[in-house]
Amino acid sequence: MNKALMTYLVWPVAKFLIAFIIVQVIVAAMNWIERRLLGLMQARLGPNRVGPKGLLQIIADPIKFILKEDIVPSSAEKVAYYLGPMLPLLPAFVVFCLIPYGPPPTFTVTRVNVGLLLILALTSTAVYGIILGGWASNNKYSLMGGLRSAAQMVSYEVPFGLSIVGVLMITGSLDLVTIVRYQEINAWNFLPQIVACFIFLVSMNAENNRTPFDLPEAESELVAGYHTEYSAMKFAFFMLGEYSMMIVNSSLIVTLFFGGWTLGMFGFGLTTEVLKGMGLLGGLIGATIFFVKVMLFLLMYVWFRATFPRFRFDQLMDLGWKFMIPLALANIFVTGIFILLGQERLMYWIGIVTIALAAFYLFKPKRAAAQKVVHAS
Amino acid sequence: MLVEYPKPRWSDKFLLLDLLEGLKTTLRELFKPKVTVRYPEERMEPADRFRGMFKFSYDRCIACKLCAVACPIDIIYIDVHDEMIEEGGKKKKIKVLDRYDIDVKRCMFCALCEEACPTKPKSIWLTTKTYELASYDRNDLYFNMQQLEYWDDRPKYTGLPDDGERPQIDETRLLKG
Numbered sequence: 001m002n003k004a005l006m007t008y009l010v011w012p013v014a015k016f017l018i019a020f021i022i023v024q025v026i027v028a029a030m031n032w033i034e035r036r037l038l039g040l041m042q043a044r045l046g047p048n049r050v051g052p053k054g055l056l057q058i059i060a061d062p063i064k065f066i067l068k069e070d071i072v073p074s075s076a077e078k079v080a081y082y083l084g085p086m087l088p089l090l091p092a093f094v095v096f097c098l099i100p101y102g103p104p105p106t107f108t109v110t111r112v113n114v115g116l117l118l119i120l121a122l123t124s125t126a127v128y129g130i131i132l133g134g135w136a137s138n139n140k141y142s143l144m145g146g147l148r149s150a151a152q153m154v155s156y157e158v159p160f161g162l163s164i165v166g167v168l169m170i171t172g173s174l175d176l177v178t179i180v181r182y183q184e185i186n187a188w189n190f191l192p193q194i195v196a197c198f199i200f201l202v203s204m205n206a207e208n209n210r211t212p213f214d215l216p217e218a219e220s221e222l223v224a225g226y227h228t229e230y231s232a233m234k235f236a237f238f239m240l241g242e243y244s245m246m247i248v249n250s251s252l253i254v255t256l257f258f259g260g261w262t263l264g265m266f267g268f269g270l271t272t273e274v275l276k277g278m279g280l281l282g283g284l285i286g287a288t289i290f291f292v293k294v295m296l297f298l299l300m301y302v303w304f305r306a307t308f309p310r311f312r313f314d315q316l317m318d319l320g321w322k323f324m325i326p327l328a329l330a331n332i333f334v335t336g337i338f339i340l341l342g343q344e345r346l347m348y349w350i351g352i353v354t355i356a357l358a359a360f361y362l363f364k365p366k367r368a369a370a371q372k373v374v375h376a377s
Numbered sequence: 378m379l380v381e382y383p384k385p386r387w388s389d390k391f392l393l394l395d396l397l398e399g400l401k402t403t404l405r406e407l408f409k410p411k412v413t414v415r416y417p418e419e420r421m422e423p424a425d426r427f428r429g430m431f432k433f434s435y436d437r438c439i440a441c442k443l444c445a446v447a448c449p450i451d452i453i454y455i456d457v458h459d460e461m462i463e464e465g466g467k468k469k470k471i472k473v474l475d476r477y478d479i480d481v482k483r484c485m486f487c488a489l490c491e492e493a494c495p496t497k498p499k500s501i502w503l504t505t506k507t508y509e510l511a512s513y514d515r516n517d518l519y520f521n522m523q524q525l526e527y528w529d530d531r532p533k534y535t536g537l538p539d540d541g542e543r544p545q546i547d548e549t550r551l552l553k554g
Contacts, residue, residue, distance in 0.1 A: 040407050044411060307400050358393075358394070358397060
């Protein structure tokens with residue numbers, strides 16, 4: 001067979017398909033994991049009826065989605081209504097081509113030197129599907145959900161992008177592979193860029209419309225938000241898109257701040273060189289490390305959902321524009337000063353001290369009774 | 378009463394300790410044992426004074442109808458006839474129960490009939506700890522004298538109505554009594 005064909009078509013497609021299948025399995029499993037974990041955290045059991053420990057729920061849900069009647073409202077704008085659930089899926093799928101999920105070149109589908117920009121551009125198009133779906137349903141609650149989603153995603157796209165700038169400044173590259181290689185030689189980026197990491201974590205929750213930022217689908221206010229009128233597979237497509245985007249964003253935070261497929265800092269531990277030395281096995285280990293890290297962040301989404309109450313919409317906007325964006329800008333400024341002074345190592349200590357302080361205050365023995373009763377006269 | 382909370386300290390605000398405390402709480406909940414009882418497989422034992430299904434004793438009953446009088450919604454139906462029997466050369470008139478029915482589907486389990494019963498021990502009582510009284514037919518919930526006395530234990534959950542046999546009281550066992 002033609003060698004060029006193998007290099008440029010067959011291998012990339014095969015690699016993409018493998019990654020794609022793994023991601024789809026994670027999406028299907030996340031449905032059960034999320035419901036079960038949410039239940040356990042809320043002092044109940046969660047779905048446990050289908051199969052052992054409720055594991056067959058993973059299969060039962062898709063079957064239900066496929067067999068359900070697909071209702072299209074008669075007053076819906078047909079083209080946009082059908083397009084709505086498909087649009088958020090496309091960018092989520094395409095982005096998996098750009099994320100390196102193992103040591104290159106075997107475990108990267110493509111290596112684009114502006115990969116990060118491309119990913120940002122693609123992921124921000126996911127909001128179109130939600131707006132279109134909400135508008136085309138011809139339902140005021142759906143429309144409001146779509147509009148809220150649009151406002152929220154536009155607002156949080158800014159701190160999302162700005163938080164990445166700090167990482168770009170210290171790594172000096174938009175190429176995701178280079179960013180990971182930088183992190184294994186120096187420290188993982190969440191240490192020097194702890195503020196950026198925090199902003200990224202918050203805005204990726206907001207980007208995905210997850211609690212505490214799930215105002216577009218706030219069931220107590222908007223029935224179900226933008227997907228009120230959707231049923232059966234179309235609804236499943238919305239869910240698929242949302243969970244795929246969650247995996248995309250988790251992959252991004254792992255790649256940018258938590259060392260991608262490596263498990264080492266300062267050149268020690270399981271770095272790319274070590275993994276490459278082990279051949280294919282090393283590659284598989286790297287990919288496993290990557291997906292385990294991604295799973296941890298997916299569990300973090302569920303953890304946040306179980307813990308935090310929903311924001312009010314104006315509070316959400318305040319947080320985005322008045323807090324996150326100035327903080328992200330300040331982070332860029334401070335990072336710039338440190339780089340200018342050539343004191344990049346000093347930034348690690350900021351991260352380490354912050355984490356140590358938080359851990360100290362969190363785990364130190366209980367404070368004295370936290371409230372004082374004042375009798376009203 | 379006003380509750381005054383201490384002002385948030387700088388460290389609390391800067392390190393987001395409130396949020397972290399919340400996360401800690403949910404994480405702790407995750408590993409706590411759950412109190413959920415998985416009903417068809419696991420059952421809870423009711424308290425001793427729980428008012429469950431009726432139990433009736435024909436031998437103890439003196440057919441005084443006090444329970445029927447006490448019943449606030451009149452769902453106890455009693456028919457009695459007199460019989461003369463010879464006991465030690467003397468003729469004696471006794472009441473014999475013909476009918477003792479309870480329309481359990483309308484019952485609210487107030488146990489006033491049990492309170493009114495003058496016999497000792499009571500000839501109608503509700504402390505049987507049986508609460509699985511659901512039925513697929515409301516006519517199944519009208520109990521006559523034999524059914525009230527010999528149901529022993531309500532049949533356990535056997536499955537959905539389409540699965541085959543419906544949970545039913547064993548008629549042959551009732552007739553023997």
